Amino acid sequence: MEIEFRMDLNNCYHCGAPCGKHPKIFNEKQFCCNGCKTVYEILNANELGCYYDLQAAPGTIPSDIKGKYNYLENEDIIEKLLEFNDTETSVVEFFIPSIHCSSCIWILENLTKLNSGVTTSMVNFPKKTVRITFKNNETGLKQIVELMASIGYEPYISLDDADAIKNKVDKTLIYQVTIAAFCFGNIMLLSFPEYFAADEFWLEKYKHLFRWLMFAMAVPVVFYSAKNYFISAYKGLTHKILNIDVPIALGVSVLFIRSTIEIAFDIGSGFFDSLAGLVFFLLLGKFFQQKTYNFLSFERDYKSYFPIAVTKIADGIEKNIPVKDIEKGDRLLIRNQELIPVDGILINGNAAIDYSFVTGESLPVTKQSGDKLFAGGKQTAGAIEMEVINTISQSYLTQLWSNDIFNKTTDITIKNITDSISKYFTIAILAISVFAAIFWYFYNPSMVFNVVTAVLIIACPCALALSAPFAIGNILRIFGYHKFYLKNAETVENIAKVNTIIFDKTGTITSTDKSHIIYKGEKLNLDEIRAIKRVLRASNHPLSRSLYDYIQEEVFAEKPTHFEEQLGKGIHAIINTMDIKLGSANFVGATFFGINETAIHLAVNNKFKGSYIFKNSYREGTKHIFETLSANYKLVILSGDNDGERAYLEKFLPKNTLFQFNQKPENKLEFIKKLQQNGEKVMMVGDGLNDAGALAQSNVGIVISENVNVFSPACDGILDAKCFNNLPKLLTISNETIKIIKASFMLAFCYNVIGMYFALSGALTPIIAAVLMPVSSISIVVFVTIMTNLVSKKI
Amino acid sequence: MEVLYITIGVSIVVALIFFFAFIKSVKSGQYDDTYTPSVRMLFDDELVIVKKNDEKESKINQEQSK
Structure with a gap:
């Protein structure tokens, strides 16, 4: 106990790590290593001591970067990294994984004190990025990066940055919601007088003004805010699918046309408020369904892991070249902690290659000269020289990405739960309107137009379309709170369909x-x-x-x-x-x-x-997880390793678990493809780059990550390794969410029956629509939110 | 009651001003990062203190040198 207590006092002033028996002392402060001491000296000399006042021990140990960033002198590479460049100033944005506290923001935004060439630097904390503007004639990219690395904020520069097609966030939905909300509110105000003060003299005089103002505001709602529903309905119809957007588009157009006719011929005040409200609620559902995690990316491929440049040795001279320019037969120098970008043969040096990026295996593998080195490994002991035998696109690992599965475009024919019932729904509505038209044609022909449009208006499935987005949106947030980050709403539905779960071994069910x-x-x-x-x-x-x-x-x-x-x-x-x-x-x-x-x-x-x-x-609880899951799912272990642990695993895991060892990345992909051809819905749980193909091929690909801030291959969901035990519960909750959505469909259907009564009897007035539509939508939203919160109490 | 034209006209114009202000703020990226500015706001004080200390020190130094 005493020792532990003393250890606490002995912690490094810079990074908080225990200093051990021989702390480095400077200014009466203790440091765990020379790196930390140096950072303190730099900051202290530049009067940036506030860094330590904002948060205790905020720093990270700077890593040794000697020579590592020489490639930042190469003009081609600089050009690719810079976001903006004229002759005087440049702008660059770096991803800095070690940003973690307010001191980090402070020091990075005061970079100008350490390097006067930097004019401004601005941190985006959730994204862990810093955007730096600097003067070209006073400093350079290499100096800035080396400065940041020397104070413990080394930027992460990868091959992905070279392809910089900076994808801007699509804000269209926000604009669409804003316009719908603006118009909805104003139309409501303008429509109120006619609801409450009918037959008054002044209203008779001004109602045309009110009505045409409402019309003017309904136009952007229909033609801008709601345009995606028309596009989606059209696309669905061309693929012969009656998706939920078909009745929505039908309802919106009927609402607009009938309302316009009503005000043009002075028949009534129209349904513009219901129309704007409908579009607003629908878009709100869409907006709520989107849950993005700034600090995660679900689209990464090997390029996010690989370096942008490499040191080539030609005629005894070291030269930095972009990774893409590596040719067969080149001789490369790989320094300590650098990634091997291509397959090659070790020429000389002490190679201890850490393949944890690729396989999840934590123990480095030693190699002798003449041995083959595969791309994706990280050298962990001193510098080595290697000869290239494959270029980057032809290397063992990167070849995987030429598989078709990585090039498939998002398929519009994917049916979600709402679309699967909308087919029957749409057919039913059309049948009812035809039936109503025939009935009223014989009974009172002047009412046919009124009744048919009323049926289509009331049937517009607003409540139906809202239940899934709000239920799933809420579940995505709850999952995120429990460190299970899903890419999008469809993933929840896909998880509920899964019947086979495949686990990678190393790094997934073993801890790294x-x-x-x-x-x-x-x-x-x-x-x-x-x-x-x-x-x-x-x-x-x-x-x-x-x-x-x-x-x-x-x-x-x-x-x-x-x-x-x-x-x-x-x-x-x-x-x-x-x-x-x-x-x-x-x-x-x-x-x-x-x-x-x-x-x-x-x-x-x-x-x-x-x-x-x-x-x-x-991992703790692996046995329990497998036992729980084996009741409802087929389980498979799909490992790239040899079968040395087969006997142990067979005893350890439930009997019906299937084992596949010695699986290469493309074998894993093929294995899943085969299962899917037999009609299985597969969930792949993996971690490394070698699972990337399997993760892409499976119906749901989940990555287990020790640290969600570091990189994980492209997938549908990321689960924090600490919460691995929650996996069975998370799957159950996904299943129950789908049940809740189905229950809410029944509720929405009841509202439609009530509305249909008014529509068929020819008694639908704007005020009934204006009340019924929001009431049904809001009650559905409340219902699914409460229910999803209830089922997720279990975690 | 002709005043209605004016009141409705004014109210819509005012509403439109706010509407465009919001669109503009979204476009300029005000809502992209809602966390960092809340932290950054607290730093301005820190910097001022550092500068003040510098000034004080330099003043003291000047006085001493006199």
Whole structure:
């Protein structure tokens, strides 16, 4: 306890991390590393000490960037990154993942104090971006980026930025709602006098003014605000689909035409208020259904992960070239923490490649010169040189994106729940109006026009069209609150249809941050364990580092008298008369070992002792989730790994779970395609880039993300890994939402029956329409909102 | 009652002014980021304090040098 308490006092003034035994001291303040100290020095020297007053320990440790941004001197790349550039000033927008608190905003907006070439910098906190305007003759892109990196705000620059087609947010819907709301309110005011003060002298005189003013305001509502309904209805009809927009478009046009005829021939005051109200409510539903998360993107492909430039070595000279210009046979220099952009062969250097972007596997893989390196891996130990064997578009991973599935355009024929009943609805309305027309033709022919239009007006399915948007919109918000972020409304409906769930293994049901290590073999005494830890300390192999962190015993103080690390084999060391060998099975002469297991084997004094086996640690609650889900869904594990853990998983997970191992990215995609051809509705739960094809092909693709602020491949939904346990509940709620929508359809149908009574009896007056329409719509909205809130109480 | 023409005319003009003001604010991006300005608003004070301190210090320095 005491130690823990002391650790709290010992935290870094800049980043808040514990400083350990040897903190760096500056200005009587403690820092965990030189990086943090440097940031403090920079800020302090420039009188930006306020940074630390706004929030305690707000900083992030700056990473080593030496030479990393040299490519920002390349004119082609600069041009692609800049948003605006004339001879004097330039504007650039950077994405900075480490923005997290108000101090971040403050320091980034005061960049001009650190670099006078910067004229303004403006942070968008929800999007984690900063927009910088700078003078070209005083500073450059490279200086600014290096400055930001040196104070711990390194911008994320990827290949995606090179294709900069900055897609602007479509604000049309906002304008449409605004206009509908404006006109609705004014038309209501203008229509009130006739409702309440009929037959008054002054009204007789001015009603024409009122009516034509209403007409004038109804025109933009019909032809601008409601235009998408006409377009969608037309498109639906050309595809021979009676979608919900068909009766809406019919209702809107009948309302407009009949009202215009009424005021033109002085028959009545028209239904302009109902018309504007109808369009306003419908658009409001559409608006509510959109829930966008500024900090997420659901459309990312490999370009968001890949670097924009790479260092090419030609005739011994390092040169920065755009990734797209890489050619076969080029020799590339990959520095520590840089991503390998293309497939290649390792020429020299100590390669420890972290493929967690691609597979979700957290342990780096070591490679020897001559080994093949695949695109998408991140080098984690020193600089390496490699020779290119495939260009970027032909690399193993990136080839996946040439699959048709990534090029399909959004299909208009996708039917949502409302459209699926609108077919019957539309046919019923048309049948009723024809029947009513025939009846009234014989009974009282002068009423035919009145009754038929009244039927079409009252049948306009406003309440029906509103129930799904409001129910789903509300559920999207509730899901977002529980860290389950869905791309759009259709996803909720698709989740409710799913009957097969496919899980990726590594990174999805295993957690990426820690591998679980167990020791198998002869029991070791304390001296031996301490000696092993001492030996591991000198090794840079990723497995050694993990094992070093895993062993809790105090490290041996004595130095090894002999130490030798053989690349790809292991370590041989002599320490305190103990001869220790750590490494591969062959190297230590292991007598028993599992195939396909990641392990460090150990021999002491040339006698094999045992092995440290690296097991994936499964997320807490995985077993429970699978048991709950197996009652209602077919479950599949679709893994790119070998089947080393098959036996364990078979015991661990429900019996009917299907296992597929050794699946390449395109195999995963094909597997799902095959299931879908058999009529299955598939949900893919994955994480890495190698699942990208499967996520795109599946009916619903969900990404499990340890940190939602970092990148995830294109998908329909992102679930925070911490909330993985909620998955079965979230699926149940989606199913129940669809049931609620169906129930609300029944309610809407009741309103239609009431309205139909007035319409068929020829008694529909503007005031009845003006009351019935909002009452039905609002009550439906209230009903679905309350019900969805109730069912989501379970989470 | 001819005054109705004026009152309705004026009311619609006023409503239209607000309508266009809103459209313009949406277009200019006022609603794109509704969080950062709320934080930024608090910083202006911080900067002033820093500057004031600078001025004070420089004044003190000048006086001392005199």
